[in-house]
Amino acid sequence: MEHLIKNLEELLRLAEGSEDREAAELALTAASEAIRDVLPDKVVKRSISLREDKLVVRGVYESSEIDLSRYDRIWVFGCGKASGLMASALEDILGDRIAGGLVLVLEGTEDRIRTSLVEVMGASHPLPGDKSVRGAEAIVKQLKRLGERDLVLFLVSGGGSALMTLPREGVELEDIVEVTRQLLKAGADIRELNAVRKHLSAVKGGWLARYAYPATVVSMIVSDVVGDRLDTIASGPTAPDGTTFRDALEVLERYRLLNKVSSRVRRMLEAGASGAIPETPKPGDPLFRKVKNIIVCNNASALETAARVAEKRGARAVVLGSYIEGEAREVGKVLASIGRAAAHSKVPAEPPVLVVAGGETTVTVKGEGRGGRNQELTLAASLKIRGEVGVVVCSIGTDGVDGDTDAAGAIAYGNTAERGMLMGIDPQEALDRNDSYGFFSRVGGLVFTGPTLTNVNDIMLVSVVRNAFN
Amino acid sequence: MEHLIKNLEELLRLAEGSEDREAAELALTAASEAIRDVLPDKVVKRSISLREDKLVVRGVYESSEIDLSRYDRIWVFGCGKASGLMASALEDILGDRIAGGLVLVLEGTEDRIRTSLVEVMGASHPLPGDKSVRGAEAIVKQLKRLGERDLVLFLVSGGGSALMTLPREGVELEDIVEVTRQLLKAGADIRELNAVRKHLSAVKGGWLARYAYPATVVSMIVSDVVGDRLDTIASGPTAPDGTTFRDALEVLERYRLLNKVSSRVRRMLEAGASGAIPETPKPGDPLFRKVKNIIVCNNASALETAARVAEKRGARAVVLGSYIEGEAREVGKVLASIGRAAAHSKVPAEPPVLVVAGGETTVTVKGEGRGGRNQELTLAASLKIRGEVGVVVCSIGTDGVDGDTDAAGAIAYGNTAERGMLMGIDPQEALDRNDSYGFFSRVGGLVFTGPTLTNVNDIMLVSVVRNAFN
Numbered sequence: 045m046e047h048l049i050k051n052l053e054e055l056l057r058l059a060e061g062s063e064d065r066e067a068a069e070l071a072l073t074a075a076s077e078a079i080r081d082v083l084p085d086k087v088v089k090r091s092i093s094l095r096e097d098k099l100v101v102r103g104v105y106e107s108s109e110i111d112l113s114r115y116d117r118i119w120v121f122g123c124g125k126a127s128g129l130m131a132s133a134l135e136d137i138l139g140d141r142i143a144g145g146l147v148l149v150l151e152g153t154e155d156r157i158r159t160s161l162v163e164v165m166g167a168s169h170p171l172p173g174d175k176s177v178r179g180a181e182a183i184v185k186q187l188k189r190l191g192e193r194d195l196v197l198f199l200v201s202g203g204g205s206a207l208m209t210l211p212r213e214g215v216e217l218e219d220i221v222e223v224t225r226q227l228l229k230a231g232a233d234i235r236e237l238n239a240v241r242k243h244l245s246a247v248k249g250g251w252l253a254r255y256a257y258p259a260t261v262v263s264m265i266v267s268d269v270v271g272d273r274l275d276t277i278a279s280g281p282t283a284p285d286g287t288t289f290r291d292a293l294e295v296l297e298r299y300r301l302l303n304k305v306s307s308r309v310r311r312m313l314e315a316g317a318s319g320a321i322p323e324t325p326k327p328g329d330p331l332f333r334k335v336k337n338i339i340v341c342n343n344a345s346a347l348e349t350a351a352r353v354a355e356k357r358g359a360r361a362v363v364l365g366s367y368i369e370g371e372a373r374e375v376g377k378v379l380a381s382i383g384r385a386a387a388h389s390k391v392p393a394e395p396p397v398l399v400v401a402g403g404e405t406t407v408t409v410k411g412e413g414r415g416g417r418n419q420e421l422t423l424a425a426s427l428k429i430r431g432e433v434g435v436v437v438c439s440i441g442t443d444g445v446d447g448d449t450d451a452a453g454a455i456a457y458g459n460t461a462e463r464g465m466l467m468g469i470d471p472q473e474a475l476d477r478n479d480s481y482g483f484f485s486r487v488g489g490l491v492f493t494g495p496t497l498t499n500v501n502d503i504m505l506v507s508v509v510r511n512a513f514n
Numbered sequence: 515m516e517h518l519i520k521n522l523e524e525l526l527r528l529a530e531g532s533e534d535r536e537a538a539e540l541a542l543t544a545a546s547e548a549i550r551d552v553l554p555d556k557v558v559k560r561s562i563s564l565r566e567d568k569l570v571v572r573g574v575y576e577s578s579e580i581d582l583s584r585y586d587r588i589w590v591f592g593c594g595k596a597s598g599l600m601a602s603a604l605e606d607i608l609g610d611r612i613a614g615g616l617v618l619v620l621e622g623t624e625d626r627i628r629t630s631l632v633e634v635m636g637a638s639h640p641l642p643g644d645k646s647v648r649g650a651e652a653i654v655k656q657l658k659r660l661g662e663r664d665l666v667l668f669l670v671s672g673g674g675s676a677l678m679t680l681p682r683e684g685v686e687l688e689d690i691v692e693v694t695r696q697l698l699k700a701g702a703d704i705r706e707l708n709a710v711r712k713h714l715s716a717v718k719g720g721w722l723a724r725y726a727y728p729a730t731v732v733s734m735i736v737s738d739v740v741g742d743r744l745d746t747i748a749s750g751p752t753a754p755d756g757t758t759f760r761d762a763l764e765v766l767e768r769y770r771l772l773n774k775v776s777s778r779v780r781r782m783l784e785a786g787a788s789g790a791i792p793e794t795p796k797p798g799d800p801l802f803r804k805v806k807n808i809i810v811c812n813n814a815s816a817l818e819t820a821a822r823v824a825e826k827r828g829a830r831a832v833v834l835g836s837y838i839e840g841e842a843r844e845v846g847k848v849l850a851s852i853g854r855a856a857a858h859s860k861v862p863a864e865p866p867v868l869v870v871a872g873g874e875t876t877v878t879v880k881g882e883g884r885g886g887r888n889q890e891l892t893l894a895a896s897l898k899i900r901g902e903v904g905v906v907v908c909s910i911g912t913d914g915v916d917g918d919t920d921a922a923g924a925i926a927y928g929n930t931a932e933r934g935m936l937m938g939i940d941p942q943e944a945l946d947r948n949d950s951y952g953f954f955s956r957v958g959g960l961v962f963t964g965p966t967l968t969n970v971n972d973i974m975l976v977s978v979v980r981n982a983f984n
Binding site for chain 1: 741814817832833834835836837838839840841844845847848851852854855856858859861862873898
C-alpha cells in the first residue's frame with residue numbers, strides 16, 4: 045500500500061541507527077495508516093451500507109437506519125473540506141438514486157473530486173468570501189423547495205463554517221469577518237465566538253435544518269473539534285443551538301466590544317434579544333425530529349487505527365485519547381516525558397510501545413518564524429528526547445497542512461537537537477522564535493503528505509523501541 | 515491507617531455527588547499512601563536489611579551487599595531534608611554498630627528527629643547560610659580522618675545542596691549565592707547551574723567521596739530530580755563530575771555573565787581551566803571503586819504505590835511515568851485531557867481508572883498572586899474538567915510544601931471552576947494572576963499534609979470513576 049507520507053525514505057535516513065529507524069518506521073506508518081483510514085471516501089464507504097431499501101449510517105456514537113422506500117428523492121448537500129470526496133463516494137454507493145445536490149469545498153480542490161450528480165463549488169477558507177455566500181444561497185434555495193418525501197444527506201466537515209456563509213438579513217459578510225477578528229484578538233474561545241456568529245448567520249446554528257423541514261435530514265459529520273460537539277463542528281448547520289441572542293450580546297459586553305462592532309451587528313443582536321426577530325432553532329424544537337446528526341469519523345477513529353497498526357507490528361499501544369489541548373510546545377514536553385518513561389522505566393508500557401494521542405494544541409506566537417502547532421510540538425519534544433536512542437516523537441495534522449506551511453507536521457529523533465546544534469541551528473532559539481519550520485526544513489524532519497482533504501485534527505505519536513533501562 | 519492528608523473530610527465535602535466523592539477518595543488515598551511509602555524511615559527500613567555481617571542496600575536500579583566484617587566502624591553522614599529521619603531509622607536497624615556521624619537537615623525540623631549516635635544539625639534552605647558552611651566543614655573534617663576499615667553510609671536527599679555548602683578556598687559563600695541568582699535569572703538550566711556551582715564548591719561534584727577515601731562510601735539517595743541523575747541530586751557530593759572548569763566558564767560566557775560575576779569567581783574558574791588547581795573527581799577516577807551511589811527511592815517509587823492502591827480498590831491504573839516536565843498550567847490541561855478521554859472514550863482505560871504521573875513542572879510567574887506549581891497545575895485542570903462528573907485532578911508535592919504556601923497541592927472537581935464563578939472568583943483570572951492559592955483557599959481544594967521531610971518531587975493524579983460515554 046502506498047505510504048501517505050511522501051518523503052518517508054528521506055525521514056528514515058535521519059535515523060542514527062537501527063533502533064531510531066525502527067521507532068520512526070513504527071510512528072510514520074501508524075500515522076500514514078491512521079490518516080488513510082479517515083480519508084473522506086474511506087469514511088463514507090465504511091459508515092454507509094445499503095441493502096435494498098435499508099440505508100444504514102454507522103456513526104462513532106450512534107447509527108441510523110433509514111427506510112428509503114419512504115422517500116421519493118435523495119439529495120446530497122454539504123460543506124467542508126471533505127464534503128466533495130464524501131459526495132463522490134456516496135455517488136458510488138447510491139448511484140442514480142441521488143436526485144442531485146451541491147457541496148461547497150475548498151477552492152482549488154474541485155478538480156480532485158469526480159461527481160456526476162452532485163454539484164461541487166469551491167469557496168474560500170479560512171476567511172469566507174463571495175463564493176461562500178453564493179454557495180450558501182444556492183443550498184438554502186434548494187432546501188426550501190423540499191417536501192416530506194425528500195431525504196437530505198448533509199455532509200459536514202472542518203472548514204464548513206467559512207465555506208458556507210450566509211449573513212442574516214441586516215448584516216453584511218464584512219461585519220461577520222470583522223467581529224470574528226475582534227473576538228479572536230480579544231481572546232474569546234470557540235464557544236463564545238460561535239454564540240455571536242450563529243446569531244448573525246442565516247445558515248449556522250441549525251438554520252439549515254429549518255429550511256429543509258419537512259424533509260428528513262441525515263448529517264454525516266467528520267469531526268475536527270475536540271469533544272465532537274455537534275453545535276460546534278462547522279458551526280452546527282443542522283444542530284440545535286443552545287445559545288441565545290442574549291448570550292451573544294453578553295459575549296460582546298464581556299470583551300468590551302459592544303461599541304466597537306458595526307452598528308448593524310449591534311442592532312441585530314439587540315433586536316434578537318428583545319424578541320423582534322426569530323431565534324436560532326433550539327434543542328427540543330420539533331423540527332429536529334426530522335434530523336439526525338451522525339458523527340461518522342473523528343480523531344479517535346484515527347487514533348484507533350494508529351494503535352491497531354502498532355499492535356499488528358508487535359508493539360504495545362497506549363492511547364491517551366483525543367482531548368489533548370494546551371500550548372503546543374508544552375504538550376510536546378509532556379509527550380516526550382512519557383516517551384522517556386517508557387524507555388527508562390517501562391511505563392506506561394514496556395517498549396516497543398507506541399503512545400498515541402490526538403486533539404488540537406495552540407501556539408502563542410511571540411516570534412517571527414514560520415511553523416505550525418505540530419511542528420512546534422515536535423521541536424519542543426526534540427529538546428526533551430535529546431540523546432535518547434530508539435525514541436521518536438511525531439505530530440501531524442490529518443489535513444496535511446500544518447500552520448502556514450506546506451508540511452503536515454514533523455518528526456524528531458533523539459539526535460535531532462544535536463544535529464541542529466552541529467549545523468549551527470539552535471533548536472531552543474528556533475523555538476523561541478516560533479520558527480519550527482525554519483528548523484526542520486534545514487535540519488530535516490518535516491513530514492509531507494500534501495492536503496488530504498480530510499480533517500480530524502492532529503495525531504501525536506511517541507514511539508519507543510528500546511528499553512534503556514536494561 | 516491514619517491519612518496523611520489532614521483535611522481529607524473537608525476536601526470530600528466539596529464533591530457534588532457520590533461519583534465525585536468516589537473519584538476524590540481514590541485520588542487522595544492513593545496520594546496519601548504514595549507519600550507514606552516514600553517517608554524517610556519507611557524507605558530506609560524497606561531498603562536496608564541486615565543479617566549477621568551482611569548489610570544489603572536495595573536500590574531502585576541496583577543493590578549492594580556489604581560485608582560488615584571488613585570494617586571496624588560504621589559512620590552515618592548526610593545532608594538533605596530526609597537525612598535526619600533516615601539516620602534515625604538506620605540507628606533502629608544498626609544500633610550501636612554505628613560509631614557516630616552527622617547529618618545536616620532543614621532548620622526547624624531538628625526536633626522531629628530522634629537520634630542518639632548521629633548528630634543532627636539544622637541549616638538554611640533554599641539559600642545556604644553560615645550553618646550550611648559550618649556543617650559542611652564538620653563533615654569534611656570527620657571524613658578526612660577515616661581509613662580503609664571505615665564504612666560511611668551517606669544519606670542524600672533534596673535540599674542537600676543548600677544544607678551542605680562549602681565554598682572552595684578563594685571564593686565566598688556570597689559569591690556562590692550571587693552567581694546562582696544571576697544564572698537562574700538568565701535562564702540557565704540545572705545542568706549549567708551545577709557545572710558552575712560544582713567548580714566553586716569544596717563538597718559538591720564528588721569532593722566528599724575524595725575526602726572519605728580510602729574509606730568505603732555507600733550513598734543512600736532519595737531522588738528529587740527528574741531522571742535521577744546522580745551528579746545532580748544534591749549536586750552529587752559522592753558522584754563523579756562529568757563537567758569541567760572549562761564547561762563552567764563556557765556557561766558564564768553563554769549567558770554573558772563573565773564580566774558580571776565577582777572577580778573571585780572568575781579567577782577561580784580561570785585558574786581551574788588553566789590547570790592551576792585540581793578538577794572535581796571525574797568518572798573513572800579509581801577513588802570511585804570505593805563508592806556506591808544507590809538511589810533507594812524516587813518519584814517512580816511513589817507512583818508505583820499510587821498505582822497499587824488504585825488496583826487494590828478495583829480501579830485500573832495508567833502510569834505515565836516520572837519524567838513529566840513543562841509549564842504547570844499546560845501539564846494540567848494535558849492531564850485533564852486524558853481524564854476526559856477516559857470518561858468519554860474509555861482510553862487509556864475504562865473507568866474506574868487512576869492516571870498516575872510524576873515529575874516537576876515549572877511556573878512562569880507573570881502575576882502577583884500566591885501559589886505553587888501543583889496548585890497552578892490543578893487550577894488549570896479545573897477549567898478543562900469543568901462540568902465533568904466523577905473526574906478529579908489532584909497534584910501534590912511529596913515534600914508537603916507547594917511553592918511559597920502552607921499547602922502541599924490541590925484537588926479539582928468538575929464543579930470547582932463553577933463554584934469559583936458563583937463565588938465571584940474567576941478561575942481563569944486567578945490563573946492569569948498566578949493566584950492558585952488565592953483561588954483554592956477561598957473556593958476549597960487545598961490539600962494539607964504539613965512538611966513530610968521527604969521529597970521525591972510531585973505526584974499528579976487524575977481519577978475517573980464514571981463512564982460518561984454510556
